[in-house]
Amino acid sequence: MKAIIYCRVSTDKQTQETSLARQEEELHLLANRLNSEVIMTIKETASSYDIDRDGIFDMLALFSEKKASCLFIQDETRLGRGHSRIALFHQLQQLGVTIYTISHQGELILSEADSMVLQIVGLVEEYQRKLHNAKIKRGMKRAIENGYNPANNLAKINEAPGRTRKDFPVEEVMKLREKNFTFSEIASTLRGLGYDVSRATVHRRFQEQRKLDNRE
Numbered sequence: 001m002k003a004i005i006y007c008r009v010s011t012d013k014q015t016q017e018t019s020l021a022r023q024e025e026e027l028h029l030l031a032n033r034l035n036s037e038v039i040m041t042i043k044e045t046a047s048s049y050d051i052d053r054d055g056i057f058d059m060l061a062l063f064s065e066k067k068a069s070c071l072f073i074q075d076e077t078r079l080g081r082g083h084s085r086i087a088l089f090h091q092l093q094q095l096g097v098t099i100y101t102i103s104h105q106g107e108l109i110l111s112e113a114d115s116m117v118l119q120i121v122g123l124v125e126e127y128q129r130k131l132h133n134a135k136i137k138r139g140m141k142r143a144i145e146n147g148y149n150p151a152n153n154l155a156k157i158n159e160a161p162g163r164t165r166k167d168f169p170v171e172e173v174m175k176l177r178e179k180n181f182t183f184s185e186i187a188s189t190l191r192g193l194g195y196d197v198s199r200a201t202v203h204r205r206f207q208e209q210r211k212l213d214n215r216e
Helices: 014-033 054-064 082-094 112-145 170-178 183-192 199-215
Strands: 002-009 037-045 070-073 098-101
Touching: 002 014, 002 054, 014 037, 014 070, 037 054, 054 082, 082 112, 112 183, 170 183, 170 199, 183 199
Parallel strands: 002 037, 002 070, 070 098
Antiparallel strands: none
16 A cells, blocks of 8 residues: 655754654654555644644645555644644545554554544535535526526536636526525526536626626
8 A cells, every 4th residue: 555654843953853753764664564655755844733734735635646545643643733633634534544653553543532523524514515405406496497597508618618707697697686596596506507606706797797787
């Protein structure tokens, strides 16, 4: 299995530099013992509470690209403390990464409290996705019931890729607004059709179009 070694210390003092070197050496030994191929060793000096670390983003990018499947760290505090630690545990869990530590001499075993928190976070995300999808479906259903025909605009979904200004049917925004749809409902409806737009973008384009109509 391909692995990443992550080492971290909180300061750049000489004693900590020694700790960084020791972490790296011990983790390579553990990786060799578990027959893991280390593709990258990441070393950095940063606070355990700071999640904005170059090494962390490099590590997550490699895991996202499926270039490695396991992580070796000295102990769980090397990833972080407090909320940053839980956030990283959750992200790595979502990516299917197995974590090995020197402190466990093998796979990391989360505490009962951490496991419960991660379970709750996962459930919240799942229900957020369900609510989001339900909102899109309700918006589409309401739009169709009020005479909106999505087939008229499906052909435009793949037009003008890469444009900075988002391309979507503004005329339909105006029609739905006349039927008392909120901007959030309109944005949800458009996303259901494949247009990646936010409520703020819909509102801004509505205002622009209304100004043009008033001038005419």
